[in-house]
Amino acid sequence: xxxxxxxxxxxxxxxxxxxxxxxxxxxxxxxxxxxxxxxxxxxxxxxxxxxxxxxxxxxxxxxxxxxxxxxxxxxxxxxxxxxxxxxxxxxxxxxxxxxxxxxxxxxxxxxxxxxxxxxxxxxxxxxxxxxxxxxxxxxxxxxxxxxxxxxxxxxxxxxxxxxxxxxxxxxxxxxxxxxxxxxxxxxxxxxxxxxxxxxxxxxxxxxxxxxxxxxxxxxxxxxxxxxxxxxxxxxxxxxxxxxxxxxxxxxxxxxxxxxxxxxxxxxxxxxxxxxxxxxxxxxxxxxxxxxxxxxxxxxxxxxxxxxxxxxxxxxxxxxxxxxxxxxxxxxxxxxxxxxxxxxxxxxxxxxxxxxxxxxxxxxxxxxxxxxxxxxxxxxxxxx
Ligand SMILES: Cc1cc2nc3c(=O)[nH]c(=O)nc-3n(C[C@H](O)[C@H](O)[C@H](O)COP(=O)(O)OP(=O)(O)OC[C@H]3O[C@@H](n4cnc5c(N)ncnc54)[C@H](O)[C@@H]3O)c2cc1C
Numbered sequence: 001x002x003x004x005x006x007x008x009x010x011x012x013x014x015x016x017x018x019x020x021x022x023x024x025x026x027x028x029x030x031x032x033x034x035x036x037x038x039x040x041x042x043x044x045x046x047x048x049x050x051x052x053x054x055x056x057x058x059x060x061x062x063x064x065x066x067x068x069x070x071x072x073x074x075x076x077x078x079x080x081x082x083x084x085x086x087x088x089x090x091x092x093x094x095x096x097x098x099x100x101x102x103x104x105x106x107x108x109x110x111x112x113x114x115x116x117x118x119x120x121x122x123x124x125x126x127x128x129x130x131x132x133x134x135x136x137x138x139x140x141x142x143x144x145x146x147x148x149x150x151x152x153x154x155x156x157x158x159x160x161x162x163x164x165x166x167x168x169x170x171x172x173x174x175x176x177x178x179x180x181x182x183x184x185x186x187x188x189x190x191x192x193x194x195x196x197x198x199x200x201x202x203x204x205x206x207x208x209x210x211x212x213x214x215x216x217x218x219x220x221x222x223x224x225x226x227x228x229x230x231x232x233x234x235x236x237x238x239x240x241x242x243x244x245x246x247x248x249x250x251x252x253x254x255x256x257x258x259x260x261x262x263x264x265x266x267x268x269x270x271x272x273x274x275x276x277x278x279x280x281x282x283x284x285x286x287x288x289x290x291x292x293x294x295x296x297x298x299x300x301x302x303x304x305x306x307x308x309x310x311x312x313x314x315x316x317x318x319x320x321x322x323x324x325x326x327x328x329x330x331x332x333x334x335x336x337x338x339x340x341x342x343x344x345x346x347x348x349x350x351x352x353x354x355x356x357x358x359x360x361x362x363x364x365x366x367x368x369x370x371x372x373x374x375x376x377x378x379x380x381x382x383x
Contacts, residue, residue: 025080047117078251246318
């Protein structure tokens with residue numbers, strides 16, 4: 001049986017979120033970019049709507065939403081403020097990791113304020129010397145009595161300057177490579193911990209930056225899951241976030257395309273509305289087609305995840321196609337809106353800057369294609 005319909009509750013949620021995105025997020029989207037400030041009150045408002053705890057069970061204060069519902073949230077929030085989709089996609093990834101692997105004590109302490117949006121947690125894998133080759137990380141965590149002592153540097157981390165805590169990946173057994181990596185919860189207020197923000201091209205309010213850990217001491221209970229298994233625990237979570245990132249890119253691309261359709265219906269050239277010229281309507285038709293294909297591909301991946309079926313290849317497809325198509329679509333829309341869209345008076349240039357970040361974050365297109373190729377050829381063809 002094939003069924004492409006959303007449930008009544010999902011359709012209702014989409015409506016509520018579309019209204020929220022239009023009335024509360026879109027009007028200030030450019031303001032936070034220009035100010036370079038993180039709108040914490042908006043994050044908390046999204047928490048009140050249940051968006052920061054979608055993949056967290058209700059007993060820990062979450063919304064206990066399925067993956068498809070989480071995808072709807074990513075897509076609709078992407079229409080209003082692309083940067084703030086981190087509240088959905090990053091929180092879904094981190095919420096799942098903590099819910100699956102953290103100790104009961106850690107879950108009781110951290111999940112309720114995280115799910116409500118009161119506390120923010122980032123995730124730190126990347127380092128100056130290892131990005132795509134994530135397992136090549138050098139940050140070290142050494143056990144000393146009842147503590148771990150962590151030293152190293154993390155780079156490119158979303159929410160670096162605003163999060164209250166981070167899931168930090170560090171080597172607990174350098175001899176074992178990817179099998180010797182563990183995950184820890186590290187709060188940003190500890191001695192020896194420092195965060196420094198970047199001047200980014202896009203997603204400016206989300207305070208991306210570097211984390212410096214100089215012999216940061218944490219209790220041994222802050223280990224998440226098993227020692228030396230951190231890397232494998234998180235990999236499955238990326239299959240969710242990659243599908244969500246694909247959808248949030250489609251949300252912002254669709255919003256831009258709809259605004260552009262309205263523009264070309266009224267703007268005249270040579271005595272006719274622009275929309276009458278096929279040179280204008282055909283790219284719009286092509287982009288609508290791409291958006292529909294990528295959306296349904298992503299929802300299918302989320303359906304597979306909800307139904308416990310393999311979806312790593314599908315997630316990698318959404319992750320490279322989504323942001324790649326979004327930057328093409330938004331670029332074309334910018335041109336179809338003419339010179340005014342090249343100014344900072346309109347949100348289109350900002351959307352273009354924002355989606356390009358997601359062509360890199362969470363793994364580049366080449367890395368996704370390596371994952372897809374591995375699915376096609378088998379592990380023995382890994383380079
Ligand atoms: C907006 C944004 C948000 C981010 N948020 C986070 C975060 O919250 N937490 C976190 O840990 N990290 C985060 N990152 C970092 C991101 O995960 C890394 O930048 C990414 O994995 C790529 O690593 P790199 O930048 O070191 O590039 P490199 O690994 O040096 O790659 C450089 C280029 O070489 C290509 N390349 C590398 N290896 C291969 C290969 N085997 N075959 C073909 N091509 C290859 C890459 O595709 C890329 O084009 C974020 C980055 C951005 C831009």
